[in-house]
Structures are given as structure tokens and as C-alpha cells.
Amino acid sequence: MLHELIFVLSGFPSDVFIPFPSDNPCTFSINPEFPLLHPAERESLNRLGHLGWIYAKLNMFSVKQGAYAQAMATALEATLEEYRRDILEMEQLVLDKTYDAGAGVVPISLLASSLGRWELLLPALLEFTCKFDACDYYGCKLLDLVLDEARTGNKDYRDVMHKVADRLHDVLYRQITSWMVYGNWTNDEFFITKSSSNSTMDSPAGWQRRYGLALEQIPKHIPLALAESVLFVGKAVATVNQMGNNPMPDTMKRDHLQLLLSLRQGQSRQYDPLRHVVQQIRRSTADWLFSCVLTGEHSLQCYLESFRHMFLLGYGDLASNFITACTEWRRRSLAKYPQDQHYKTTMIFRHQEFNALLAKASVGTEAEDQMDGYGVEIMQNNDDTSGSLFSRLLLVDLSCTLRYDMRWPIDLFLSKEDLQCYSDLWTFMTGLRNVQMSLSDLWISLRHGPSSHEARAICRLRSYMLFWVDTLWNHIQSNVINPHYQRLIQTMTGAKRHSTSKLPDFEDLQAAHTQYLRNIMQGCLILTKDTAQIMYKALRMCQKFCAFVQELCHQEDWQRTKRRKTERTASDIVNEWAQPYESSENAHLEQIIKTEKEFTFMTDRFFTLVSDAPQEIKANGSLDILLLQLDYNKWFSDNRIKSL
Structure with missing residues (x-):
């Protein structure tokens, strides 16, 4: 009987202990036909016997393929090995008569007590394996399941889960080491994913898209910022290895390897050591990239200067040529493609035609040889960015923006969010410049116009609009973009460091550039929703006014009144302009007056919003200067006092 008991505890049935029930067994039980047993003994x-059944199930536990699943099985196997040693020890004690209570009798209660810890531990482990088979956890995400299971009051079970977690962390650290030191991507069990697109793999400019984060695979105890740092270092190393012209020094690799190997010597479950090591490696890698890769024609200053000229309209002649070309293209496009025509082929042709305008506009300008990587595109209606509000100010009927195809090595420094900020600024600046040019070009149509109350109202409103737009444009270029750009360049070159000659590190430069973009966007007032909307409405009103005047200038009645039959003296002109006009003189005069009132209301509202802006935005945007320039004759402030 004792032999049968030892046998079943090892996971093997016999004639005495049989699987029960026979149709769908869930335990090893004493054969019901076995005689001479008291009910308490049978229980x-x-x-x-049930303990032996659980052990057999755990011993037959077949895991899925994968490094993490194998590591988990290895840790469980070590626990089952302890169980087997206890069975062997119990068998030895029985054979040595240590458990003999007399007359060769071994109490069942004594055997059960010697295996007491396993009666709680093995069922918990079996339940854990069932959770593993039933859940969707895979790869390094298994750490979440194991660490959640470790939060228990069962000390033995908690210790086993900690051992499993240590095994899984060992696999994770091996993957992180291979990725951050050598740039080797292992498999899809890692929280770093690899693109399967051949075009992306073959393009040096596609390294940002070649690798990415599998957000669903990141363990809960690893913050997203830490995972992004791991991704950054590995991508940089992998791309440097692929380029081959400037490999990372072996000494740096050895230092990084030693830092990562030190994690395996401590508590794997602690987050702080991992964070400290990853940050140290990221800083070291970033500094090396800044000093050895982002140099010469690929220096940060060259890229930033190019972005300053292209996205922020530093190339004034290019911007003017492009806006003029867009105006003409829109006129031809509307005649060629009706607005309700949205066939796929039609849209492709329109995209191609529009993108070619930028290259044509650059001919004969300073930007002619600086267009590599830049392209304009028509945005789909579902595009939703912070700059989409102003994206229709150029083409009116379509949204458009300027894109830059990030290439090695500037994509080490810039993020997609940075490029989106540049694109948003371009849509705003281009729209503002387009309105400014449209108002200026009205003078060509108005200079030989009639001398009437209607013409005077148009000229007055145009002058008012142009003053507001000119002031806003000049302020942004002179008091916002230029000072912040010069400050950023000084930071890049280390010209202004606090009592030290050491150059700023890579991450400080990234932070400075991010702040630079934020300061400019605050200075342009496009981050404040109310101010951005009132600016957009005012600019759209200017566009509608220009379209109205252009249409009016082509009417026959307006053309007829241009011909003057008699010469007028200066006194006649002054008297005529000094006379009050009546709304009945012209059918369009009432509409012009209404537009003037609406525009006055919008600019007053704009002045109020800027005056009440938070101090941070006022400082970054030099808004006090803008307010002084707008209110040089106390027009806005007097109106504001009257309204109060």
C-alpha cells in the first residue's frame, strides 16, 4: 500500500489509485472496490492521490514555443523538482522505519503532514497554468501575469512566482542587451516590433518606421518613456551599423554591456536600476551621435536653418512665388476639376500637380538647391491636427500642408511631433502671408477705380485689414521667430552656458528645440483655441473681402465709372471725400459697411484676448510689443474702455 501511495504521489496511477471518474477524470482516487479501509483513511x-494528480498535470504542462514560455516552464520545473525530492525523502524515511508507529504501521496523517505545503502550492500552480493557457499573454507581457499572481498571501506561491519573474526578467534583459548594445532585434516576443515592408527596410530614411513599439507588449512596470528610450538607443545602433561609415566605438559597447549585465546581479523586479541604466546608456549614445554623427553637412544647425527658411517662410521669394502659383493653380483646377468630382484618379492628378508647384516656385531663388526632402500635399478631410484650422487659408477649397521626409541622421534628433509642429506653423504662416498678398494686390484693381463713397469705403476697409495683417506678420517674424531662433542657435553652439565651456548634451538640445517650437507656437497664438479661432475668422473675412472686391472690379458698372470726363482740383477731392455717404448710393455699400463692422468686432475681440493672455504666453510671444503696435493711436484701448 505504501508503495502504491509513493507511486501515485509521483504522478502515476495503479490498480489501487485510479483516475476518477472514468469518463472525464479529474483526480486519482482509491478504487471503490478496494476493501478494509475506514472512510477517514479513504478520504x-x-x-x-489528488496531490499526485496535480503534480502529473504540472509535469505534463506543455508550453507554447517562445523564450518567455520556456523560461516560465524552467522555473516551474525547478519547483516540481523540490516536490520530487520531498517524495524521495519521504520514501527514504518510510524505508528507514523513521515513520514506523509500531508493528510496521505508518500513519497516513504523518505522511500527509510531511506534504502539507504542497497541498496549497500545487493547486495554486495548476490554476496558474490554466490561466496561462486561457489568456492572451505572450512574450514579455507574461511578466504582467506573473507579477499579478505574486501579489498573494501564500508565501510559498509568492516565492515561486518571484522565481518565475526572475527567469522572465532574465530573458527580457537579454533581449534589451542584444538590442541596445548590438542593435539586434530578436523576435516578436520583445516589445520592439520590426516592419516587414521591404521598401521601409531598404530606405535609409525609413529607420523611424522600421522599428516601433508594440504598446500592448510593454509590461506594466516599465513606463512608456523608458520603453521609448530603449527603442531610441537600439534604433540608433542598428542604423549606424547599417550605414557602416561611422561605427560605434567598441569601448562604448563594452561599457554599455557591463551596465546591462549588472542588472542580472541584483533584484530583477526592481524598476529603479533598469531606469538608471537605460538613461545612462541613452545619454551616452545620444552624446556620441551629436558629436560624431550630426556633424558637417548633417549638423543640427544646418537642418534648423533649413527648417527656419522653409517652414517659417525665411525664404520670402519662395513663399511669394509659391502663393502666386497656388492662386493660379486653384483657378485652373476649379475650372478643370469641379468641386464635386472626387474620383481617386482625379485626386491623384491634383496631388501631383500641386506638389510640382513648390519645385517650380523655387527656380531662381535661394531655395532652388535646398528642396530635397520637402513636399507639399493636399490633406484629406479626416486629417485632424492643431494646424488644420488654418490649412484652408491657401487653397480655400482644399486643405494643404508642407511635409518633410525625415532622413538619417536628423531623425535621431527630431520626432514626428516636432515635424507636425513645423507643418502647423507653415500652414498658419502661409495662410497669413497669402491674405497679406491678396490685400496688397487689391491696390492694382483699386488705384484706377471710381471716386465714390463705395470706393472710399473699400479703400478704408482694405487699409484697416492690411494694417492688422501687416502688424501681425511683422511681429511674428521680427519679435517671435527671430529671437527664439537666435536663442536656440546660441544653445546649440554653447555660446551661452552658465559659467562653463562644456557643450550641452543631446537630450538638453532636444528639450531646447521642443521648447523653441512651443514658444513660437505660443507667440503665433495658435495654441490658444479662442485666439486661433478669432484669427482664422478675421483672415477668412479678409479673403472673402478680397474676392468680393475682385468680382466688383470686373462688373461693367464699376468699369464705366472709372472713366473721368473732367479734371478735378484738390479742393474738389477733399470736399467729395468729406461728404457723408448714403447707403442707397450703391447696392454693395451696405455689405461693405457690414463687413467693416464685423471685422472691427473681430479685431477688438482679438485685442482683448491677447491682452488677457497668460503671462507665460505674453513673455514667449512678446505680446506686449504686438499690443503696442496695434494700439499705437489708442484705437483699441479706447474702444475697450468704452465697452467696459
């Missing part, structure tokens, strides 16, 4: 033996 105790069945408990021990």
Missing part, C-alpha cells in the same frame, strides 16, 4: 488517501 486522506484520496487527498494524497
Whole structure:
């Protein structure tokens, strides 16, 4: 009987302990036909038989393929090995008569007590394996399941889960080491994913898209910022290895390797050591990239200067040529493609035609040889960015923006969010410049116009609009973009460091550039929703006014009144302009007056919003200067006092 008991505790059935029930067994139980057993003895033996059943299930636990699943199985196997040693020890004690209570009798209660810890531990482990088979956890995400299971009051089970977690962390650290030191991507069990697109793999400019984060695979105890740092270092190393012209020094690799190997010597479950090591490696890698890769024609200053000229309209002649070309293209496009025509082929042709305008506009300008990587595109209606509000100010009927195809090595420094900020600024600046040019070009149509109340109202409103737009444009270029750009360049070159000659590190430069973009966007007032909307409405009103005047200038009645039959003296002109006009003189005069009132209301509202802006925005945007320039004759402030 004792032999049968030892046998079943090892996971093997016999004639005495059989699988029960026979159709769908869930335990090892004493054969119902076995005689001479007291019900209490039968119950105790069945408990021990069930323990053997659980062990057999754990021993047959077949894991899925994968490094993490194998590591988990190895840790569980070590626990089962402890169980087997306890069975062998119990068998030895039985054979040595240590458990003999007399007359060769071994109490079942004594055997059960020697295996007491396993009666709680093995069922918990079996339940854990069932959760593993039933859940969707895969790869390094298994750490979440194991660490959640470790939060228990069962000390033995908690210790086993910690051992499993240590095994899984060992696999994770091996993957992180291979990725951050050598740039080797292992498999899809890692929280770093690899693109399967051949075009992306073959393009040096596609390294940002070649690798990415599998957000669903990142363990909960690893913050997203830490995972992004791991991704950054590995991508940089992998791309440097692919380029081959400037490999990372072996000494740096050895230092990084030693830092990562030190994690395996401590508590794997602690987050702080991992964070400290990853940050140290990222800083070291970033500094090396800044000093050895982002140099010469690929220096940060060259890229930033190019972005300053292209996205922020530093190339004034290019911007003017492009806006003029867009105006003409829009006129031809509307005649060629009706607005309700949205066939796929039609849209492709329109995209191609529009993108070619930028290259044509650059001919004969300073930007002619600086267009590599830049392209304009028509945005789809579902595009939703912070700059989409102003994206229709250029083409009116379509949204458009300027894109830059990030290439090695500037994509080490810039993020997609940075490029989106540049694109948003371009849509705003281009729209503002387009309105400014449209108002200026009205003079060509108005200079030989009639001398009437209607013409005077148009000229007055145009002058008012142009003053507001000119002031805003000049302020942004002179008091916002230029000072912040010069400050950024000084930071890049280390010209202004606090009592030290050491150059700023890579991450400080990234932070300075991010702040630079934020300061400019605050200075342009496009981050404040109310101010951005009132600016957009005012600019759209200017566009509608220009379209109205252009249409009016082509009417026959307006053309007829241009011909003057008699010469007028200066006194006649002054008297005529000094006379009050009546709304009945012209059918369009009432509409012009209404537009003037609406525009006055919008600019007053704009002045109020800027005056009440937070101090940070006022400082970054030099808004006090803008307010002084707008209110040089106390027009806005007097109106504001009257309204109060």
C-alpha cells in the first residue's frame, strides 16, 4: 500500500489509485472496490492521490514555443523538482522505519503532514497554468501575469512566482542587451516590433518606421518613456551599423554591456536600476551621435536653418512665388476639376500637380538647391491636427500642408511631433502671408477705380485689414521667430552656458528645440483655441473681402465709372471725400459697411484676448510689443474702455 501511495504521489496511477471518474477524470482516487479501509483513511488517501494528480498535470504542462514560455516552464520545473525530492525523502524515511508507529504501521496523517505545503502550492500552480493557457499573454507581457499572481498571501506561491519573474526578467534583459548594445532585434516576443515592408527596410530614411513599439507588449512596470528610450538607443545602433561609415566605438559597447549585465546581479523586479541604466546608456549614445554623427553637412544647425527658411517662410521669394502659383493653380483646377468630382484618379492628378508647384516656385531663388526632402500635399478631410484650422487659408477649397521626409541622421534628433509642429506653423504662416498678398494686390484693381463713397469705403476697409495683417506678420517674424531662433542657435553652439565651456548634451538640445517650437507656437497664438479661432475668422473675412472686391472690379458698372470726363482740383477731392455717404448710393455699400463692422468686432475681440493672455504666453510671444503696435493711436484701448 505504501508503495502504491509513493507511486501515485509521483504522478502515476495503479490498480489501487485510479483516475476518477472514468469518463472525464479529474483526480486519482482509491478504487471503490478496494476493501478494509475506514472512510477517514479513504478520504486522506484520496487527498494524497489528488496531490499526485496535480503534480502529473504540472509535469505534463506543455508550453507554447517562445523564450518567455520556456523560461516560465524552467522555473516551474525547478519547483516540481523540490516536490520530487520531498517524495524521495519521504520514501527514504518510510524505508528507514523513521515513520514506523509500531508493528510496521505508518500513519497516513504523518505522511500527509510531511506534504502539507504542497497541498496549497500545487493547486495554486495548476490554476496558474490554466490561466496561462486561457489568456492572451505572450512574450514579455507574461511578466504582467506573473507579477499579478505574486501579489498573494501564500508565501510559498509568492516565492515561486518571484522565481518565475526572475527567469522572465532574465530573458527580457537579454533581449534589451542584444538590442541596445548590438542593435539586434530578436523576435516578436520583445516589445520592439520590426516592419516587414521591404521598401521601409531598404530606405535609409525609413529607420523611424522600421522599428516601433508594440504598446500592448510593454509590461506594466516599465513606463512608456523608458520603453521609448530603449527603442531610441537600439534604433540608433542598428542604423549606424547599417550605414557602416561611422561605427560605434567598441569601448562604448563594452561599457554599455557591463551596465546591462549588472542588472542580472541584483533584484530583477526592481524598476529603479533598469531606469538608471537605460538613461545612462541613452545619454551616452545620444552624446556620441551629436558629436560624431550630426556633424558637417548633417549638423543640427544646418537642418534648423533649413527648417527656419522653409517652414517659417525665411525664404520670402519662395513663399511669394509659391502663393502666386497656388492662386493660379486653384483657378485652373476649379475650372478643370469641379468641386464635386472626387474620383481617386482625379485626386491623384491634383496631388501631383500641386506638389510640382513648390519645385517650380523655387527656380531662381535661394531655395532652388535646398528642396530635397520637402513636399507639399493636399490633406484629406479626416486629417485632424492643431494646424488644420488654418490649412484652408491657401487653397480655400482644399486643405494643404508642407511635409518633410525625415532622413538619417536628423531623425535621431527630431520626432514626428516636432515635424507636425513645423507643418502647423507653415500652414498658419502661409495662410497669413497669402491674405497679406491678396490685400496688397487689391491696390492694382483699386488705384484706377471710381471716386465714390463705395470706393472710399473699400479703400478704408482694405487699409484697416492690411494694417492688422501687416502688424501681425511683422511681429511674428521680427519679435517671435527671430529671437527664439537666435536663442536656440546660441544653445546649440554653447555660446551661452552658465559659467562653463562644456557643450550641452543631446537630450538638453532636444528639450531646447521642443521648447523653441512651443514658444513660437505660443507667440503665433495658435495654441490658444479662442485666439486661433478669432484669427482664422478675421483672415477668412479678409479673403472673402478680397474676392468680393475682385468680382466688383470686373462688373461693367464699376468699369464705366472709372472713366473721368473732367479734371478735378484738390479742393474738389477733399470736399467729395468729406461728404457723408448714403447707403442707397450703391447696392454693395451696405455689405461693405457690414463687413467693416464685423471685422472691427473681430479685431477688438482679438485685442482683448491677447491682452488677457497668460503671462507665460505674453513673455514667449512678446505680446506686449504686438499690443503696442496695434494700439499705437489708442484705437483699441479706447474702444475697450468704452465697452467696459
